[in-house]
Amino acid sequence: MAVMVGRGAMTNSIAELENAKLIFATGTNTTETHPVLALRVKRAVARGAKLIVADPRRIELTGLADRWLRLRIGTDIPLYNAMAHVIIKEGLYNKEYVERRTEGIEELADFVKGYTPQVAEKISGVPAEDIIATAREYATAGNAAIIYTLGITEHSCGVHNVQSLANLGLLCGYFGMESAGVNPLRGQNNVQGAGDAGCTPNYLPGYQRISNREAREAWEREWGVPIDPNPGKTKISILDEIMEDKVRCVYIMGENTAVSDANVLKTRAALDRVEFLVVQDMFLTDTAKMADIVLPAAAFAEVDGTFSNTERRVQLLNKAVEPPGEARADWEIFLDIINRMGYPLHYNHASEVWDEQARNSPILAGINYDRIRMQGIQWPCPTTDHPGTPYLHKEEFFSEKGYFQPVPHVDLAEPPDAEYPLILTTGRRRPTYHTGTQTGRVDGFELLVPREGLEVHPDDADALGIADGDLVEISSRRGSLQLNAIITDKSPEGVVFMTFHFPEGVLTNILTTDAHDPVTETAEFKACAVKVAKVTEPEEIPASG
Amino acid sequence: MSVTATIDGKSVDIREGESILEAARRCGAEVPTLCYDSRVDPSASCRLCVVKVDGRRLPVASCAHALTADMNVTTSDDELEENRKTILKLVLSENPTEECRSCIERGPCELHSLATDYGVESDYYDGAISGRIPEDSNPFIARDYSQCILCYRCTRVCNELEQAHAIIPEGRGFGTNIVAPFHESLLGSNCTFCGQCIQTCPTGALMDKKMLGKAVAEDVTKVRSICPFCGTGCGIELNVAKGEFIGVTPDWDAPASAGSLCVKGQFGIDFIRSPDRLTTPLVRRDGVLQPATWDEALTLLVDKFQTVRAESGPGAFALWSSARAPSEGNFLMQKLARAVLGTNNIDNCSRT
Structure with missing residues (x-):
């Protein structure tokens, strides 16, 4: 989305969703992954908003929806291209807006000519009339909001998925409109904040490109050292560089990467090989167990600091309790290391760390701890008298214009075949979180989701001779594991579903593919080819006597 | 044309969709309520918020009436206060303070705080007792409907706001009970354990089981923070007693969540107290x-x-x-x- 409108962040605010006239939710199991945000969707529906859900799986949202587009996994692009086709062909797009604020409509129009609803039906399985109706309703809603999550981005064509979707928002003028927009919902509490802070190889804090000389010079003045003008390497590339012994030291903060990565055995091989591994965490995670040095970190409740939520709102954490033992706040650990490395540095308080980040980041410059004591502020917030920005792109984009991106459909990186005839798609369940480092240690949660299970469609189960609760073995080209089957029609025939919340018994990401998007390098967690077979248990030997 | 009304002698501008109660509170009047939760439709069942409106023969429930132009409202006089006291006496007759689990184990509940404010004791009326305690071994929500006053805040929040449809009123009149359909336990129901019923309950009928008995209100400090799980960024209050984290209450003013939480934010923070925490390098x-x-x-x-x-x-x-x-x-x-x-x-x- 960044190449289209200059920023990839959620365009609008969570509360605005309530007043959308139409919500198009695609690739998002919002009620499970963002339960409180999903309340806004439910309230919008209660107020009469239309809800259209595109998802291969039967989820709570599909039950609330006016229309469910049950597309085949990995066929998002033809679906959205066909919607664009209808919107352009029927002249339903916002001509004044497109004329004034965008570039590339002719190329897009030309490109999507071939993506008729009938063509899209053939690829995606969504009936052409549903595609047409959705396109018409979306374009004429007045204000329609798109929300999406990892069902869009965790594909080897994740960027193109987003772009084909964002084309629709640009066509209809929904970028820069209240209760509309194109809204990625962030899965982790501070994904936005880690990006804001410059923890990416190609951006300095505040999303200033490392290649931007002016920005680099500002930070060089602040830090008194030169900054390498070349982007660094992403995590995925680093794994290869470790295997080539180019990277010798890896320092990981608060990430259980030895469990959460796709094709996780590859990650483990790299972490095994790397000469020196430092892990900073609250717990001795599987990743920490591989480290040479483990540093104990304080929890969010034990520090002052900030998180930026999915709607770009910088919110304040206040220290409530002391960290256990000698655990320390992350920033204090880094401060100590930086000083020991011979770079003298001092902050009295976390707020001074924030102030340094903000003063050289134009979008954050107006935010300080005093201003967010009662309520967080949404960036961009350039000055201390600026109220923050509930929705982006109102008068102008971050880029000069909004640029349409014609993008073609591509097949899954690893389509099912004769040997591996099923697709494994992975996701989340509400009471558990990621690798279970935290939710696995909450009293009572074991009653809500006791263990991992493999969701299998009844027709597939029949064909494989599997009954509910049977022990099954699931294998991909990368590995196999055993778990119990749950027979359910939530996923369509041919698709099985798992989460990765219970790595101790079931290390789901042994199976997943690390085929990834060429730009974001996000892996295709949402689809890999697998086979499933019932495990014939050894016959019980009758007790003698 | 006048677009104002009068509340307790003060001129008040009319805002679309605003009830008399909301307008009265906006201009500083203290109108008591038990069944009111601003996030759901009013049920007008507790009758504590009754006010007098000129031209109306009887007092009206201010939560369920819109403030309209030229209305002249009185929120408090001797007669209204006497009405309110009578209502509280009736409610207290089956929910005495000394039997309130909230007041004993957690600190004063909304009902008994109000009773104290009004100087109302529990022993005015004798009568039958309603409400039963269901079998429910779930580890999160303590249910004791002998304390229930049938304000329906929990069922409205569950059905209207959360749309979880886990609990409903069953039966009629005095025999009404709050149940999960088919008298299931909460673990066997649609309950997602978001905890919103606990947070809205004005008595000791629904309480946070994890927090019960840990500390009474005056020993608890609430520290504002942000839920550490998904990207929604819900506002939470970390409840701390004697330097220990004991549980979570919602931050009602948080812009992203407006007081709502899910099971992780409400009940999932105790991982920070886990004995598995790393304590040294x-x-x-x-x-x-x-x-x-x-x-x-x-x-x-x-x-x-x-x-x-x-x-x-x-x-x-x-x-x-x-x-x-x-x-x-x-x-x-x-x-x-x-x-x-x-x-x-x-x-x-x-x-x-």
Whole structure:
């Protein structure tokens, strides 16, 4: 989305969703992954908003929806291209807006000519009339909001998925409109904040490109050292560089990467090989167990600091309790290391760390701890008298214009075949979180989701001779594991579903593919080819006597 | 044309969709309520919020009437206050303070705080007792409907706001009970354990089981924070007693969540108290991770970093920050990478 409108962040605010006239939710199991945000969707529906859900799986949202587009996994692009086709062909797009604020409509129009609803039906399985109706309703809603999550981005064509979707928002003028927009919902509490802070190889804090000389010079003045003008390497590339012994030291903060990565055995091989591994965490995670040095970190409740939520709102954490033992706040650990490395540095308080980040980041410059004591502020917030920005792109984009991106459909990186005839798609369940480092240690949660299970469609189960609760073995080209089957029609025939919340018994990401998007390098967690077979248990030997 | 009304002699502007209660509270009048929760439709069942409106023969429930132009409203006089006291006496007759689990184990509930304000005791009327205590072994929500006053805040929040449809009123009149359909336990129902019923309950009928008995209200400090799980960024209050975290209440003013939470934010924070927390640095010696002092660990770390940098340059380092950790730690990690080690090999876990 960044190449289209200059920023990839959620365009609008969570509360605005309530007043959308139409919500198009695609690739998002919002009620499970963002339960409180999903309340806004439910309230919008209660107020009469239309809800259209595109998802291969039967989820709570599909039950609330006016229309469910049950597309085949990995066929998002033809679906959205066909919607664009209808919107352009029927002249339903916002001509004044497109004329004034965008570039590339002719190329897009030309490109999507071939993506008729009938063509899209053939690829995606969504009936052409549903595609047409959705396109018409979306374009004429007045204000329609798109929300999406990892069902869009965790594909080897994740960027193109987003772009084909964002084309629709640009066509209809929904970028820069209240209760509309194109809204990625962030899965982790501070994904936005880690990006804001410059923890990416190609951006300095505040999303200033490392290649931007002016920005680099500002930070060089602040830090008194030169900054390498070349982007660094992403995590995925680093794994290869470790295997080539180019990277010798890896320092990981608060990430259980030895469990959460796709094709996780590859990650483990790299972490095994790397000469020196430092892990900073609250717990001795599987990743920490591989480290040479483990540093104990304080929890969010034990520090002052900030998180930026999915709607770009910088919110304040206040220290409530002391960290256990000698655990320390992350920033204090880094401060100590930086000083020991011979770079003298001092902050009295976390707020001074924030102030340094903000003063050289134009979008954050107006935010300080005093201003967010009662309520967080949404960036961009350039000055201390600026109220923050509930929705982006109102008068102008971050880029000069909004640029349409014609993008073609591509097949899954690893389509099912004769040997591996099923697709494994992975996701989340509400009471558990990621690798279970935290939710696995909450009293009572074991009653809500006791263990991992493999969701299998009844027709597939029949064909494989599997009954509910049977022990099954699931294998991909990368590995196999055993778990119990749950027979359910939530996923369509041919698709099985798992989460990765219970790595101790079931290390789901042994199976997943690390085929990834060429730009974001996000892996295709949402689809890999697998086979499933019932495990014939050894016959019980009758007790003698 | 007048677009104002009068409340207790004060001129008040009319706002579309605003009830008399909301307008009255906006201009500072103290109107008591028990069944009111601003997030759901009014049920007008407790009758405590009754006010007088000129031209109306009887007092009206202010929560369920819109303020309209030229209305003249009185929120308090002797007669209204006497009505309210009578209502409280009736309610208290089956929910005496001395039997309230909230008041005993947690601190005054809304009902008994109000009774104290009005100087109402529990022993005015004798009568039958309604409400039963269901079998429910779930570890999160304590249910004791002998304390229930049938305000329906829990069922409205569950059905209208959360749309979870886990609990409903069953039966009629005095015999009404709040149940999960088919008298299931909550674990066997649609309940998602978001805890919103607990947070809205004005009595000791529904309470946070994890927090019960941990501390009474006057010993609890509430520290505002943000839920550490998904990207919604719900506002929470960390309840702390004697330096210990004891549980979570919602931050009603948080812009993203407006007081709502899910099971993780409401009941999932106690991982911070886990005995598995790391309490000292660990250093691998003879192949085994062993406790070390900060000085030992960081000396080792820095020596290694200096050596590698001298031998192989900045490209030999990779740092991966956390989308779960506060921004300040993230910022300093990238500063360590860029300004100290000299590498842009800094990434975070949002790709994977």
